Amino acid sequence: MSEAVSCPVPPEQRPLEEFQQLCESWFFSWPAGQEPSLGQRLAGFWLLMLPVCSLIASGSWTLKQDPPRLLAAAAVAALVLPLLLLVRQWLGWTYVMQRLLRESVDYEESGWYDGQTWEKPLSWRERDLLVARHEVRPILGRLGRAMATSAGLMLAGASLCQAL
Template identity: 70%
Template sequence: MASMSPCPVPPEQRPQEEFQQLCTSWFFTWPTESQQGLDKALLISWFGILPLTVLVASGSWTLRNDPPRLLAAGAVAAFVLPMLLLVRQWLGWSYVHKRLLAEQVEYEESGWYDGQVWEKPLAWRERDMLMARHEVRPILGRLARAMAWTAGLMLVGGSLCQAL
């Protein structure tokens, strides 16, 4: 029986190890602590890209002579970077979430794409399920809220650009 044998999955490909790798990554730790920490990092990225987006928007003849619309267009365009960062974080955390919830672990034994599957023992499944529910799911919730706010701000900003 495969579940009684020792774990053949290389340590770096085990779901819990993948979770730990994300938790120690500078980029992926943004949503781990609180919504405020994530919001602060996203706001910094937005302010960081804002001068560039305003500069690009100033290339438009119609916007060049209308400073309020120029700033509004640059501000809306600057939301693209935080949204891309959120999507990348969502992909990483949802991948680990899926691996933690799975009853089997897919892995590469030699690195030559020789896909293997190992069934997790019951104790591993229970531990992984708890980790997925109580540690990863709140992170995904924070990311979902941040993506909704960012998309909403982009829509409202786009509407304001049209109204100005």
């Protein structure tokens, strides 16, 4: 407890606190739960974008004359939003992972111009390393698999568009 008192890092800038904030966040908690939850939310955004992309694709004279190709093109284009959401989540979780794995904490006392560095005590480093390995690494694995699946679907859909 004395380490927490002597720690000059503001509580909201401590790596473990940043991890907990991501876990409690509506957006960043998606991959922290079960994979079906992440998949369901991404599928929901894909379904939300599908009519919009279909409407945009229907403006093409060539695609308007070829409904199967129009639908395939819209389905591929609708994958862009879920992929962008996954990239944003990947960036947030990677940032926290890097902060947890470092032996020191960079922080700001009152603004961007007065950055400081504080060396983590051994007990903090061990705890942060455990969280990084057993909590964040599986999340990054889920995000990586989801991004690979989305990219694979985009490639397969693009190939289907060419084949039609």
